[in-house]
Amino acid sequence: MATWTWFHRLASPPHVYAFARRWTPWFGGFAGLALVVALYGGLVLAPPDYQQKDAFRMVYVHAPTAWLSLMIYTTMAVAAAVGLIWRMKVAHAAAAACAPVGAWFTVAALGTGMLWGKPMWGAYWVWDPRLTAELVLLFLYFGYMGLRAGIEDPVKADKASAMLAVVGVVNVPVIKFSVEWWNSLHQTATVMQLGKPTMDGRMLWPLLLMFLGFALYFITVLLIRLRAELLRRERNASWVREVLT
Amino acid sequence: MNEFLAMSGYGKYLWPAFALGFGVVILNLMLALNSLASAKQEARKRLEMNS
Numbered sequence: 001m002a003t004w005t006w007f008h009r010l011a012s013p014p015h016v017y018a019f020a021r022r023w024t025p026w027f028g029g030f031a032g033l034a035l036v037v038a039l040y041g042g043l044v045l046a047p048p049d050y051q052q053k054d055a056f057r058m059v060y061v062h063a064p065t066a067w068l069s070l071m072i073y074t075t076m077a078v079a080a081a082v083g084l085i086w087r088m089k090v091a092h093a094a095a096a097a098c099a100p101v102g103a104w105f106t107v108a109a110l111g112t113g114m115l116w117g118k119p120m121w122g123a124y125w126v127w128d129p130r131l132t133a134e135l136v137l138l139f140l141y142f143g144y145m146g147l148r149a150g151i152e153d154p155v156k157a158d159k160a161s162a163m164l165a166v167v168g169v170v171n172v173p174v175i176k177f178s179v180e181w182w183n184s185l186h187q188t189a190t191v192m193q194l195g196k197p198t199m200d201g202r203m204l205w206p207l208l209l210m211f212l213g214f215a216l217y218f219i220t221v222l223l224i225r226l227r228a229e230l231l232r233r234e235r236n237a238s239w240v241r242e243v244l245t
Numbered sequence: 246m247n248e249f250l251a252m253s254g255y256g257k258y259l260w261p262a263f264a265l266g267f268g269v270v271i272l273n274l275m276l277a278l279n280s281l282a283s284a285k286q287e288a289r290k291r292l293e294m295n296s
Contacts, residue, residue, distance in 0.1 A: 035270070043263075044249075048253060053252075053253040053254075053255065054252035054253040054255050054256075054259065055252070055253075055255040055258065055259065057252065057259060058255075058258070058259060058262055060263075061262050061263050061265075061266035061267070062262065062266070064266075065266050065269070100273075100276070101273050101277075104269050104272065104273050105269060105273075107269065108265055108266050108269040111262070111265045112262040112265055112266050115258045115259075115261055115262040115265070116258065116262065118258060119255055119258050214270075217270060217274075220274075221273050221274060221277045224274075224277040224278060224280075224281050225277045225280060225281070227281055227284070228277070228280040228281040228283075228284035229284075231281075231284040231285060231287075231288045232284050232287070232288075235287075235288065235291055240288055240292070241292055244285060244288055244289055244292065245292075
């Protein structure tokens with residue numbers, strides 16, 4: 001019963017707006033703290049790798065941005081599916097708020113990957129399954145945003161873009177398992193695998209903290225963008241007057 | 246300090262990667278705050294017009 005009450009509250013724009021306003025500073029504060037400590041741990045405290053030397057430190061920016069690009073797409077697809085199934089406006093707003101952030105983090109994942117690829121593989125770009133699938137992810141984000149921008153009616157834009165987001169989610173496991181399904185230059189999972197991570201503990205804790213920091217950061221940015229989306233969508237609602245005066 | 250910046254010869258790849266990654270972090274926060282500020286401004290204007 002309590003679960004349903006909570007779910008119904010999620011469908012209420014004023015409730016979600018108030019929740020987002022209350023929690024943004026908390027998520028943002030902890031994200032900033034985690035990122036600063038993780039940066040110090042990764043760049044200063046972690047020892048160099050015996051093979052890659054200090055180049056391995058690229059993992060502290062590449063892995064979290066790549067992970068975030070997938071996590072944001074999955075969040076967007078789930079929100080879009082909820083919006084389609086339950087016709088929940090807040091869910092469509094959340095999906096729309098995810099897209100630009102996800103696209104930027106996909107650009108960051110591809111860029112940092114290229115900068116890691118050059119010294120390790122001898123090339124900035126290779127048409128490797130992992131890299132190609134990540135590039136497809138960027139095009140999916142562009143497609144989602146383009147579709148929204150191209151349809152004037154917001155209800156139709158919500159539906160069409162949500163369908164694209166849901167269909168495109170098939171690319172997420174393709175990216176994740178591409179290094180196992182096909183021959184790939186990209187290394188296999190070192191942290192997120194069943195059993196024990198293959199990283200030394202002194203290298204691992206800053207990476208896990210970085211993941212946490214990026215996750216909290218994403219929630220922070222999502223809550224801010226969600227508030228903006230709700231204000232634009234609920235332009236004629238009485239609660240907008242109340243929160244702005 | 247120079248040794249730290251050199252990162253055993255990989256500094257020229259490592260530092261641009263960190264600049265890109267954390268540049269995106271800062272940029273996204275600024276874009277989100279800008280979007281919220283402009284949404285508030287638009288909503289206030291509308292409320293003034295309607296009152």
